[in-house]
Amino acid sequence: MLMLLAVSISSIIAIAYIGYSSGQQALSQSIFNQLTSLRESKAYQIETYFKNLRSQVQTISEMPSIPNTMREFQEAYQELKQQPVNPEWNNKLKTYYEQEFLPRLAKNVKGTPLLFSYLPKSNTARYLQYHYIANNSNPVGQKQFLQDPMDGSKYSEINQRIQSVYRDFVDEFGYYDMFLIDIDTGDIVYSVDKEADFATNIYDGPYLTSGLASVVREIQKNPSPGFVAVSDFEPYRASYAVPAAFIASPIFDDSGLIGVLAFQISVDEINTVMTGNQNWQRDGLGESGETYLVGEDRKMRSTSRFLIEDPKGYLQAITNYGLPQEEVEHIRQLGTTVFYQEIKTEAVEEALSGQTDTNIGEDYRGVTTLNAYSPLEINGLDWAIIAQINRSEALAPILQFGRRVLFSTSIIVLLVTAIAGFFSHQFVRPIRKLTKGFKQVGAGETDVKVQVKAKDEFRLMAHSFNEMVENLHHQQQLVKEREKENEKLLLSILPEPVANRLKEGEEDIADSFPNVTVLFADLSGFTELCDNLSANEIVAFLNELVIAFDEAAELYGVEKVKTIGSGYMAVSGLSVPRIDHNKRVVDFALEMIRILRSFNRDRNINLKIRIGVNSGEVVAGIIGRSKFIYDLWGDTVNIAHRLQVRGAEDMVQVTEDVYARLTDVYEFKSISDIEIPGKGTIPTWSVSLN
Missing domain, CATH: 3.30.450.20 (PAS domain)
Known part of the structure; x- marks a missing residue:
């Protein structure tokens, strides 16, 4: 009996310890994963910020x-x-x-x-x-x-x-x-x-x-x-x-x-990125987490969260930790830790030596923290990024769990002592099942189900556990499905590189493309045709024609930008750089004429199409916030549209730049110059189907 009691008590204590250790390990790993994800996100934003700065300064100069x-x-x-x-x-x-x-x-x-x-x-x-x-x-x-x-x-x-x-x-x-x-x-x-x-x-x-x-x-x-x-x-x-x-x-x-x-x-723009616009809790950093940058001189390149939230407490903390009073005074006067807060922690030293990892150690305040660190890839700068959170806050749930386990274990030990022989087996089995379930959940499994036949508290615990896991699994599935739907919708209206930048949180997306080819096309006679059709017939009619244009655009490596009524705008050389973007667009334009002629024959109608093509520099970007569009603008776009408006029916009207590049490929015909507001007159050529 004593041996059974000792074994039972030992088992209960062991199970409690395993549950606590597994929970601590799972929670620590989960926090490290979160810190790593946040570190990578912030690193990408900072690296992109400096890349954009370089591109911007180069372009302006x-x-x-x-x-x-x-x-x-x-x-x-x-x-x-x-x-x-x-x-x-x-x-x-x-x-x-x-x-x-x-x-x-x-x-x-x-x-x-x-x-x-x-x-x-x-x-x-x-x-x-x-x-x-x-x-x-x-x-x-x-x-x-x-x-x-x-x-x-x-x-x-x-x-x-x-x-x-x-x-x-x-x-x-x-x-x-x-x-x-x-x-x-x-x-x-x-x-x-x-x-x-x-x-x-x-x-x-x-x-x-x-x-x-x-x-x-x-x-x-x-x-x-x-x-x-x-x-x-x-x-x-x-x-x-x-x-x-x-x-x-x-x-x-x-x-x-x-x-x-x-x-x-x-440093303000950098601080905005690193502090999440001073919304650390939204970034999952709780009450004590932060991300910051350190230069090769081991001094901060972004402002500490703790200086922003509690300047007096922060200055006292770094004074107590041994930072020279002169540096403390600079931080107080300037209200920033940039260049004045020195950090020589293990995480910083390893990151500046090129390593990417996680660890637990003291930070620049002497506080034990969980850290995720890595070097940054910024041309001309040797910086490191650290994401950290106080260990006391990070592991608080496991400490609370430990207290609960200790309390539960004490109760169980008392019960086992009273009726050890009868209830020991019943107590141990559900605990083991629950422990295994917690381990599986901690390992990332969300389809775990614990079966307990006993009609007591353990069955209720198992039922609660199963409900919790089932809800978690259901929520994960909903999140995954919603993410897939959102991504599919996003890719239907944006080029993939732009969609990826938007998902990363970039807001003001606008890029300059030095050499692309733009096409504007518009149906002639469509308005008169619509007078004899119902609304549903008009939509079906136009949808069938636009689908045919879209399929041809994909075949020729041309990207559709938008359709407005009977107008169609496309571009080549934008998302995917193409050496022959001029030829692709002209080939596509001629194919549009073929498609329309076939369409006319099948329906015994007589629609015409006017097409303008121009090459040059454009600016492409997202306009709007909640309801945005991806659009192009610039002189190249305006001239292409002007060519379409002034062009003849069933022929492709092009500018001198397109003509010069394709004069050996197509048989062009010089036509009258056209007036471009603010630019004067420009020569144009046309090419049509034989």
């Missing part, structure tokens, strides 16, 4: 207006070298630095910044900083709203013309500032924000060791079109030592390299 503006500012800047600077202006500029700039800077840097180190040396810099900064009535941080200081200079005339355009661009795309820099002299001939770096020299001025100077030097070493240089975040003294990064690309004209287009990157 190659726009025709940028070299023109660069040359204008260079000439205007050189003219000001002969402009005298009034002594009163010098005094007012000196007063601005002594009373505004230096006191603000001194709060955020070591030591005492000296006036002569920052006061502009050149005549031009003093002239421009006086008119745009010192004599600017707008407060610090709003100097960019002055467009014309009314000094009558050619420089101010140019600034007045473009300032609002560039300022709106900087605000729209989340940059901090924009610069135009003379590559030969190093002069910052233009900036949007008009801070203390405005009009200074990047080669020998006060900011020659800054990140801005480093990207300019990088471009000097790689003076080729399309090159993009990036600098890491570091305190930038022109912005009062607020951490800033820079991205730049060369500016070329017919004479060669003439300047540098640079942007100052704010």
Whole structure:
């Protein structure tokens, strides 16, 4: 009896321990899986953000207006070298630095910044900083709203013309500032924000060791079109030592390299991604989880959640953990941990060495956390990403489960002690079944069912367990079915690459495609035909014809964009780059004519079709939020539509670009020029079925 009692009690304790251990392991693995998924999602967003920045800066630097503006500012800047600077202006500029700039800077840097180190040396810099900064009535941080200081200079005339355009661009795309820099002299001939770096020299001025100077030097070493240089975040003294990064690309004209287009990157966009717009609980990070970035210097590149939520408590925690008081004070003054919070944890060291994994260890506050980490693939930056959550919060459910198991075990032991011989077998069997069921659920199985024949609490527990698992299985099936339906619907209206970006959470999706071919087609005589048909007949009639067009488009490698009434728009070379996109579209256009003629013969009707085809650059993107469409726009689209409107029936009208590429393939006929609003007249050609 004693042996049976001992065995029973030991079994109960063992089962409780196994259940607890299995639950702890399953819960830990589930949390690690969640952290890993979140880490990958955030890493993709950050990597995509920098890829988009590089693409954007490269594209802008190659726009025709940028070299023109660069040359204008260079000439205007050189003219000001002969402009005298009034002594009163010098005094007012000196007063601005002594009373505004230096006191603000001194709060955020070591030591005492000296006036002569920052006061502009050149005549031009003093002239421009006086008119745009010192004599600017707008407060610090709003100097960019002055467009014309009314000094009558050619420089101010140019600034007045473009300032609002560039300022709106900087605000729209989340940059901090924009610069135009003379590559030969190093002069910052233009900036949007008009801070203390405005009009200074990047080669020998006060900011020659800054990140801005480093990207300019990088471009000097790689003076080729399309090159993009990036600098890491570091305190930038022109912005009062607020951490800033820079991205730049060369500016070329017919004479060669003439300047540098640079942007100052704010950490705000990065923080928005890493904090989920400060909605950590929505990201599944509970009360203590966060994702953050660390640079190769082991310092943060995004702001800590705990500084945002509880600045006082966070500063006390890092002080207690041993962070130097000077760094703590910088964090307090600037309200950010970027560049000032040093992190030398095991997770950071392994991630920066190129490893991707999970672990449990102390974080930068001395708190034990569950971590998922990996390096980031960002050209020019050696960063790591860490997703973590406090161990105490992550494992709280298993601790609660442990207390319940302990309580239940104590009750069972008392019962076994009283009637050990009779009930021991009945107690052990259902517990084992339930434990096995919990293990299977913990392993991801949702079709588990526990059968308990006993008519007691264990049967109720098994019934509750089975109901729980059944509900879980049902919910998973519903989620999977809904995901499949949503994905199928999404792919029916969007190209697959765009659909994937939308599913990843990207909101403003717009891409430039330098060379595609666009087709517009419209049925002639359809309106008159509809007068003799019912609504259902019209829909069936048009649907049959559009399906035939769609099948032909797929056959020729052409993508349908949309149909509007009797109009049909398609493109080739968009989602899938194609060298022969011009020929594919013209072949498809001729096939549309064949389809319509066959359609006319079968139904004894006489519909005609007008088709316009043009090649060139387009912008494609999603318009709208809850009810969105995927559309194309640009001059290429407008001209193709104009060709269709002005074109003859049952022939394909093309532009000179299409004609030049396919002149050896088709027999073209030159037809009259057409007027394009805002573009003048353009020559056109036609090709038709023999």
